[in-house]
Amino acid sequence: MGRSPCYENVGLKKGPWTSEEDQKLSAYIEEHGHGSWSALPAKAGLQRCGKSCRLRWTNYLRPDIKRGKFSFQEEQTILQLHALIGNRWSVMATHLPQRTDNEIKNHWNTHLKKRLAKMGIDPMTHKPKMDANSKDAANRSHMAQWENARLEAEARSVRESKLAFNPLQNQLGSSASADQLLDKAAAPLMQPCLDVLRACQGLPWSKTAKNDFTFPGGGDLESPVPTLNFTVKTLAVPTVGLGSNSAMEYSGVCEGGIGKSNHWSEDNERMDNRRALHGLTYSSEGIRVNENVPISNFMDHMLQNVDNWKSFEGGESSNNGIGSYGGDISGLSKEIVVAQGHDSRPSTLKQKNLLVGDLITTGV
């Protein structure tokens, strides 16, 4: 190993590419394909080494590259994947097909890593930095707390997935790719579902004069599980939000009743399939409640986890804010608050005749 860099070859240019060079490279590849990168520069009439050509093509000139700002969804995916697989940019790039590994790496280094660090989270472990002398810990913002909660939940998800992966690794062999493992892990978790969202699709939510709120699909569902039956009160207490990921599975109950998952993607499908263990399955069609998991079970599960955040106060919620817990948490046995969050989209709220701050009480 340790070959000398190709740029040491006499006469080869380095540094920024000119538009003329770009044109030559693109024209050649479009006509002939890249073939052997090492042979390409001479054939294309470029004074560059093959490596430089490959980089320029894969990171910049390739026609299927999406440029510009990363979406919230893309950032979520990167965060989830980073928690799962670390700095494996090329693997991440396969999950964000229009982004290059270089772009993802740059975005992580310049934005996401700093953002986490600012929140007091170690970007490498995705856990809060435990510095007892640090005033930052005490003064951490609510937002940071939510990010912590979210990331801790991600870690849980990772642990769960690892539990699922190990036997799979044995089945598939050590050479199995991350994708193979993810797909294999997801498959057995897919259960026959009662699609709560579908059940209520097309049926308008109603809010009575008494402010009672009924989930319309609930009573008609032929299912062994209890039906959802929400009532809404006006909330006059601080809200507590549960963000994406961990929180997705918990707030999802509410959000599933209200509308589609706002966190849908192919990657999330894989992640969410694992969450089916908790009685929920996310899909492109919304959130489903598994037939064999009584609603009371996952409500209890939700509440167990909410207990972890009892000390939180204040009105910030994280992602998926539409389905957040709130109020007096100790007495929150069946209540979910509509809180402001990334995805508490005005259109969604309007559609469901909800306001931020509304308290939904489930009838289970």
Add this chain to the structure above:
DNA sequence: AAACTACTCAACCGCAGCACG
């Protein structure tokens, strides 16, 4: 307007892994 600082991201560097003779 100039100087300085911070930030972004394309490009480079060097190592690892693989194929092949």
Add this chain to the structure above:
DNA sequence: GCGTGCTGCGGTTGAGTAGTT
């Protein structure tokens, strides 16, 4: 088994740009 060539990947750099003083 070893050497060579090639590709892919992750870490790092630094030129260009934007923002601030």
